[in-house]
Amino acid sequence: MTAERWDPADRWNYGPYTDGPDPLAPPVDLRDALEAIGRDVMAGTSPRSALEELLRRGTERTQGLDDLTRRLWQRRSQLQRRNNLDGTLNEVRELLERALEAEKRALFPDPSDDARFREAQLDALPAGTAAQVNELASYDWRSEEAREAYQQIRDKLGQELMESRFQGMKQALEEMGPEDVERIRRMMADLNDLLLAHLRGDDTQEQFDAFMRNHGEFFPENPRTVQELVDALASRAAAAQRMMNSMSEQQRNELAELMANAFGDPRLAEQVSTLDANLRALRPGEDWTGSARMRGDNPLGMGEGAQAMQDLGELDALAEQLSQSYPGARLEDIDLDALQRQLGDEARVDARRLAELERELRRAGLLERTADGSLQLSPKALRRLGESALSDVLNQMRSRKGERDTASAGAAGEPTGATQAWQFGDTEAWDVSRTLRNAVLRTASTGGDRIAIEVPDVEVVETEQRARAAVALCVDTSWSMVQDDRWLPMKQTALALHQLITTRFRSDELQLITFGRQAATLDIGELTALEGVWEQGTNLHHALLLAHRHLRKHPGAKPVVLIVTDGEPTAHLEPDGEAVFHYPPLESTLRKTLSEVDMLAKMGASVTVFMLGEDERLAQFVDILARRGGGRVVNPNLDGLGSAVVDDYLRTRRARRVR
Incomplete structure (x- = not known):
């Protein structure tokens, strides 16, 4: 828990601890890890390979990198097997059919020539959903139900277009009026001006701050600099492009044609096209050409499809991080926030524990680098392995009756904790406290007033004599x-x-x-x-x-x-x-x-x-x-x-x- 003072009356507000590692977390237990590494090293594996194998396998209470990677690929496979990218096209088709049916029902009872002419217009619509939607842009609907359905098409296309480029805008776009559409168009224009200035290198932090003051509601990521803003937008735009790449050519062309009707304002689609071009120029390293086959039954809209593609890209990046196969790889490279988004809280905890384990093994001095840069077990690690091996041996010997070491005194022996009366020839050290105690007790028992040490008072330290x-x-x-x-x-x-x-x-x-x-x-x-x-x-x-x-x-x-x-x-x-x-x-x-x-x-x-x-x-x-x-x-x-x-x-x- 952390405490923050929140008013002048010295009151405190308590909440979850978020500032760095948990100070109450138990220390990393290195014993099992060291034994596992030691077994592999003694079996002929290099220390580096043994450490990598431990991290791949994990420990008794922590999933290893292999398990986390397997879960990533399962998640990736599920995204592709469950979903397809037809959601927006299917929804537009359904709304268009509803509008046409409602309009024909309204025209049928009317005997006028105008009604017959309108019916002829509807019957002569070109083939293809996008062409029909564009053709009906100037049609004067008789049926209110039909007009509402057609307007829903425009709003839907606008919402999907914006959501495919701006993450987290779905709720903000659900109920929009004409003034909201104009606000989005102004935001897009200002955004492109900011990105063009950044591309030329003449933007300023003041310009960015002014943009965020005016349009910050559209950016829940709360970027602090133009660089952070570009990073967030480019990742999403590249995912939207990969979604388009993953469609058939017919679907792609039809959807691109429909976007001209987003919110009924062709300028918005033009601004999105400019935005994509600016982001491509600023972040050419993003994956703008990739694709992924979606073969499931669950239709995704453009926003959901872009999110699915972003998830797939994030899963691929996480899989590379977990593989640790690139030069200079470290477990600290793993994006824990992304891992938590994709696999949940426990996966984040497991990855953090593995990173702590690797760091603590090095910090505790159990692994050290040789002159040629390779890893080896340190003397400290060898001592711990020796302790474990000796403990196992002694446990096996407990059930067997063996001889005891001698407890006789000897100059080259080790103290047993006991003492014994001195005898002629003994060279052991005196036990001073017991010798003085004996002299005091003897003097007191004889009524003497002056303490003097005599031979019977002397006790020496008992040691175990072992032959060298x-x-x-x-x-x-x-x-x-x-x-x-x-x-x-x-x-x-x-x-x-x-x-x-x-x-x-x-x-x-x-x-x-x-x-x-x-x-x-x-x-x-x-x-x-x-x-x-x-x-x-x-x-x-x-x-x-x-x-x-x-x-x-x-x-x-x-x-x-x-x-x-x-x-x-x-x-x-x-x-x-x-x-x-x-x-x-x-x-x-x-x-x-x-x-x-x-x-x-x-x-x-x-x-x-x-x-x-x-x-x-x-x-x-x-x-x-x-x-x-x-x-x-x-x-x-x-x-x-x-x-x-x-x-x-x-x-x-x-x-x-x-x-």
């Missing part, structure tokens, strides 16, 4: 991982483990290693955005070499190697750096791979293989690998991959400190 680990997560990125829908679970697993280590076990060192034809080390952002590539080869040998190098950099840490793969090794790395691929695997490939497993075993590394799928040859190989390296094999389903990897990491890194 160096972790190498090796993930298979061969094409089979993409082909068998294992790509996304693999990335979600890496995100979850990365989030766990960087937030809970910060002293651990994680290295992410991918292996296809060759292996590579990636950061979490690069792995998240990694696209699947058609490439043959599963070079576990190269991955283990990189894992070995990572573990050697951290000699004091517990070595942990986690391998996620769906195929046996089919490639190895030669000393010159060339990757050799062969299927079935070469003996040299298997030998080199197992040799690296042996090296890791000598380091005391814990090696766990997460075997995806039921490949028999892979099962035989990982069984050998487990026996040689003293490791173990886990065969999780895709839904349980993340929880299996995280659970194994926690199991292998737990260590209990002995006092």
Whole structure:
């Protein structure tokens, strides 16, 4: 609500809030949007395409661009299937038939020669409605009913002509007298003078203001400048021209001929023709040559037909805006007022929400531009995706009974919130408040008057002691991982483990290693955005070499190697750096791979293989690998991959400190 003071007595008038965004509207919830974008990115879609796909799809409570576009085309189709442009011609024919029948009824009982002559005149009227109306312009009607019907033709043509060029004039034109017709003619003359002056470039704001003071009632749009006036008039005039273009040649010629009888004043049609010429010159970019097929049963008059054509043009413009396919497109480009006119209030709300969503994703720093101008997920977005992935993993693990972290004190641990009595050898920080409290209570209980801290008073902060680990997560990125829908679970697993280590076990060192034809080390952002590539080869040998190098950099840490793969090794790395691929695997490939497993075993590394799928040859190989390296094999389903990897990491890194 907004409040406006409306009288000197400090009273206030309350009404709907209209000045900018609603301050009470709930903030845009980015969680679902980010997860949707993250899933698409991890599945191999670029961040820009993922954002565009989200906006096309929409969210749970907001229609997307595709739904809004579909509704636009439905609305367009309905306009064309329900209506036709014969309304004015049909109405004029009906009024003309009524006038002729009434006149003949009045002449029939009259035996005079004048009556017979008049009947002969009526029988000799030329073919065609427009020709007959023009021929009867000077006819002296005997029947009052006939005279009124003919006058209705003139008024109808004038009303339709004006309404086809001036939107919102229908009610003002319904009851008009001769003085009103003259007022319209003067307005048209002044309007054309103003437009001609504007076309020459010698018009002034004072001239426009004077025109609006004299004729503002004809312009409900309330334009503030000549430019705004021209915009409104040109759009309507172009729609009227497209309506004429959409008629058959016979209909078009007949209607053009009838317009000479608008309000019984040929000068009005001449002024409209001049107006159209001026507007064409001022706005050549409007669509003056288009047309649309109207094939329904509902006849539209000229004013209604022009409005229908304007609606069709507005629908086409909205469809282009919603497509976002032109250079520099933004959701802020969507004309919300036009969308509301065509599809209603809810469509306006949905489009505004989508624009807010896109803007907030950028403002919140979840998407950022790289040096080459492309979009990528920001570190903040990756953290949020990691939180979501880890949360899903932990939810899966809740139903499984696992080991607890030790709660013993340790210098490298994290506070648990509890304290414990100091013992010889403890190096933890003192809990000062509890130590002083113990000294005060002890002194008071013994009746002492001087507080002194003694050894039994000291309490230290209890921490969780965790062994420091160096972790190498090796993930298979061969094409089979993409082909068998294992790509996304693999990335979600890496995100979850990365989030766990960087937030809970910060002293651990994680290295992410991918292996296809060759292996590579990636950061979490690069792995998240990694696209699947058609490439043959599963070079576990190269991955283990990189894992070995990572573990050697951290000699004091517990070595942990986690391998996620769906195929046996089919490639190895030669000393010159060339990757050799062969299927079935070469003996040299298997030998080199197992040799690296042996090296890791000598380091005391814990090696766990997460075997995806039921490949028999892979099962035989990982069984050998487990026996040689003293490791173990886990065969999780895709839904349980993340929880299996995280659970194994926690199991292998737990260590209990002995006092």
